[in-house]
Amino acid sequence: MxxxxxxxxxxxxxxxxxxxxxxxxxxxxxxxxxxxxxxxxxxxxxxxxxxxxFVNSHTHIADSIGKDLSIDADVDSKIHPMFGLKQKLLKETPKKSLVKYIRNSAKSMIKKGITTFIDFREGGLDGVLLLKFALDNVPIRCVILGRIDYYNSKNEIKQNLPFPKENNEKLAQLLKNCDGIGISGTNENASSNLKSYAKTKKIRAIHAAETKDSVNTSKKVTGKSEVQRAMLLNPSFLIHMTFATNNDLKLAAKNTRGIVVCPRANSALSEGIPNISLMQKYGCNLTIGTDNVMINSPDIFREMDYLWKVTMGMSQNRFDPKEILKMATVNAGKMLNQKIGxxxxxxxxxxxxxxxxxxxxxxxxxxxxxxxxxxxxxxxxxxxxxxxxxxxxx
Ligand SMILES: [Zn+2]
The missing domain is CATH 2.30.40.10 (Urease, subunit C, domain 1)
Known part of the structure; x- marks a missing residue:
């Protein structure tokens, strides 16, 4: 043609x-x-x-059925990987309904010019297979980052409980069926887990410094910042970094291929706004994602508009709109290390x-x-x- x-x-x-x-x-x-x-x-x-x-660099599309549920609840009650409403919803909803709404979101993204999305998929191998089934016959590209639903308590993290041997087989099976791993965060994972996950040659991504609380918890439990501990995963990229310190950003710029910011999701949870001017200053490769469909609409046009203006409004400085458009396109190609975007x-x-x-x-x-x-x-x-x-x- x-x-x-x-x-x-x-x-x-x-x-x-x-x-x-x-x-x-x-x-x-x-x-x-x-x-x-x-x-x-x-x-x-x-x-x-x-x-x-557009590349929507961070989604949790499976929670499309939970749009605007418990809108006033705090972030943990909504989306904590162990006890959040989202987990309950994903477990208890019939698969057929989950599939229906995943498919709708994927179709909606195509209409909005999103040609690839990078999804954090909970629920282990079953979760990955469910997403693949839902996307069958929907022509969008999906980079699936799965996880085995294994989490540690604060005490287990303090003791650095060894990664259970039986999980290795689960992890291998999972990785055969998806593009990499998407880890919920360092506060639910002992260092031994992160090091085990770091061994995969596929994509390794993790949420980091999303909330003030998560940053404080990490300091309190381990004496280290979330981002310092996230480095044990040898991450390909980090999600959020809304409360990253200058040091954290230096680490991210040096050791990863990028940061995915999710400004509308952060704002919808009343959890701050990522400082992309500062991230840029430290040389981080920046991309953009819409995060949970439960919390935010999967629309990159809206995300770019919001990020551009909130950045200039907060900093009282101009920001080049071309840099925002790059975040939704070419920067994502760099982050994925693919000829895309x-x-x-x-x-x-x-x-x-x-x-x-x-x-x-x-x-x-x-x-x-x-x-x-x-x-x-x-x-x-x-x-x-x-x-x-x-x-x-x-
Ligand atoms: Zn997320």
């Missing part, structure tokens, strides 16, 4: 090119240049702007076709600002994943 005369955001700097031709073959961008001549089917895209498909030769052809003349956008005087805080589901003409149109028409 050849897209003729299309505007694009090219490469890992999202460089705006007013008009160019794009050839897509075998699910990838094969050639991007002026005037590609061909006998192949070509489509005139004069009115369209092509941007990379970027319109460039040899990268996966996952992208969004934006109608340049849509009511909310025209005239586009600053393409980055327009996408970050004006575009929405309504500005999308179609969505492509792996070279196939999966939503809308061209």
């Amino acid at each position: 050849i897209l003729k005369n299309i505007s694009i955001l090219y490469g890992n700097q999202l460089k705006y090119i007013e008009s160019i031709d794009v050839k897509i073959k075998n699910g990838k961008f094969e050639k991007i240049s002026n005037k590609i001549s061909t006998k192949e089917k070509s489509i005139d895209c004069t009115n369209l702007l092509l941007i990379p498909g 970027c319109i460039q030769e040899n990268h996966l052809a996952d992208c969004i076709f934006i109608d340049k003349h849509s009511l909310d956008l025209e005239p586009i005087n600053n393409v980055y600002a327009s996408i970050v805080h004006r575009a929405s589901e309504k500005s999308i003409k179609s969505v492509m994943i792996g070279g196939e149109i999966v939503h809308g028409k061209l």
